[in-house]
Amino acid sequence: MLSIGKLGQAAGVKVPTIRYYEQIGLLPPPDRSAGNQRLYPRAALERLSFIRHARELGFPLEAIRDLLSLSDRPDHPCEAVDDIARAQLEATRARIARLRALEAELERMLAQCASGRVSDCRVIESLGNHALCTHHVEAV
Amino acid sequence: MLSIGKLGQAAGVKVPTIRYYEQIGLLPPPDRSAGNQRLYPRAALERLSFIRHARELGFPLEAIRDLLSLSDRPDHPCEAVDDIARAQLEATRARIARLRALEAELERMLAQCASGRVSDCRVIESLGNHALCTHHVEAV
DNA sequence: TTAATCTCTATAGCAACTAGAGCTTCAAGA
DNA sequence: TCTTGAAGCTCTAGTTGCTATAGAGATTAA
Ligand SMILES: [Zn+2]
Ligand SMILES: [Zn+2]
Ligand SMILES: [Zn+2]
Ligand SMILES: [Zn+2]
Numbered sequence: 001m002l003s004i005g006k007l008g009q010a011a012g013v014k015v016p017t018i019r020y021y022e023q024i025g026l027l028p029p030p031d032r033s034a035g036n037q038r039l040y041p042r043a044a045l046e047r048l049s050f051i052r053h054a055r056e057l058g059f060p061l062e063a064i065r066d067l068l069s070l071s072d073r074p075d076h077p078c079e080a081v082d083d084i085a086r087a088q089l090e091a092t093r094a095r096i097a098r099l100r101a102l103e104a105e106l107e108r109m110l111a112q113c114a115s116g117r118v119s120d121c122r123v124i125e126s127l128g129n130h131a132l133c134t135h136h137v138e139a140v
Numbered sequence: 141m142l143s144i145g146k147l148g149q150a151a152g153v154k155v156p157t158i159r160y161y162e163q164i165g166l167l168p169p170p171d172r173s174a175g176n177q178r179l180y181p182r183a184a185l186e187r188l189s190f191i192r193h194a195r196e197l198g199f200p201l202e203a204i205r206d207l208l209s210l211s212d213r214p215d216h217p218c219e220a221v222d223d224i225a226r227a228q229l230e231a232t233r234a235r236i237a238r239l240r241a242l243e244a245e246l247e248r249m250l251a252q253c254a255s256g257r258v259s260d261c262r263v264i265e266s267l268g269n270h271a272l273c274t275h276h277v278e279a280v
Numbered sequence: 281t282t283a284a285t286c287t288c289t290a291t292a293g294c295a296a297c298t299a300g301a302g303c304t305t306c307a308a309g310a
Numbered sequence: 311t312c313t314t315g316a317a318g319c320t321c322t323a324g325t326t327g328c329t330a331t332a333g334a335g336a337t338t339a340a
Contacts, residue, residue, distance in 0.1 A: 003318080004317090014298085015317090016298065017296085017297065019320095024296090034305095035304075035306070036318085037317085046268065049268070053267050057246060061296070062295095067267065074257065075257055076257065077257060078255060078257060078258045078263070082255060085249060085250055085263045086250060089243065092243045092246060095239055096239045096240060096243065099198075099235055099236045100236060102196075102198055102232050105197060106197060109225060110229065113218065115217070115222060116218060117215055117216065118211060118215070120218070121218035121221050123218065124211045127190050127193050127194050127197075128190045143286075143337095144286085145285095145286060145287080155286090156328075156329065156330080164327095175336045176287085176288065176336080200327090
């Protein structure tokens with residue numbers, strides 16, 4: 001059995017985060033010691049590592065909740081799992097596309113600035129005048 | 141003079157957002173009508189458009205606050221302005237790099253899945269077993 | 281004049297944690 | 311056995327950048 005601190009260390013998750021996951025129902029409440037401290041079985045480490053890995057990949061907690069409950073049904077087809085992963089891939093690609101447009105605009109602004117006085121700064125000018133943008137992406 | 145609604149429409153910013161910007165000191169409190177409604181001069185539209193454009197480019201509000209106060213000193217050198225923009229460019233590039241690594245890992249997971257049962261799903265397996273990842277990026 | 285539309289303040293909520301206060305429990309050394 | 315310090319407990323509030331709601335008052339058009 002693991003204390004919350006050991007579990008956190010083993011999974012690479014901070015202690016308050018574990019308690020937070022329990023609070024929102026992502027981790028089941030574990031048994032307690034005589035002194036009311038949480039004691040986790042080995043299985044909790046697997047589950048928490050799964051969550052951590054999915055978080056690193058950008059899955060929102062709601063998606064992770066679904067993935068976890070799907071993984072409890074090993075005999076079902078994995079279509080729903082793959083759908084969630086595909087949605088995450090799509091979201092990731094959309095964010096990349098948006099950020100690349102922002103990168104290009106920032107680069108352009110900086111390249112045009114001759115680094116003189118603020119009154120001549122192309123960065124300030126471009127920010128103030130939307131029309132100076134060659135391309136534009138709406139918020140996603 | 142513009143009402144808050146007209147200002148919001150003109151700048152493409154929602155009314156509660158304008159009030160929020162005033163609350164956090166990003167926009168100066170405007171004069172009020174006899175009936176206590178906000179009345180904005182034309183200059184407020186410029187300022188708000190500047191903020192909106194910077195937000196679209198991903199600048200955090202704190203950076204925008206700095207940009208605005210720098211733009212009030214036209215005779216100063218624009219170094220500090222360019223520094224902020226460069227920092228934003230760097231942050232954008234870092235996020236892109238991270239997202240591209242995530243994209244690759246999601247692609248790999250999905251490509252390897254034969255779409256059978258959950259017990260054989262490579263997506264679930266990869267999420268559960270960190271060691272299956274070929275590359276990895278720490279959170280930024 | 282009356283109805284529709286705006287605007288006002290204040291409060292609460294979102295994601296996904298993080299930090300702190302003030303307390304209790306536990307493990308190891310003297 | 312006692313003591314000390316780390317680790318644990320609960321609860322609340324803060325983070326970022328808004329958005330939503332409620333209930334009231336102001337303004338405008340027909
Ligand atoms: Zn410049
Ligand atoms: Zn632009
Ligand atoms: Zn699958
Ligand atoms: Zn991985």
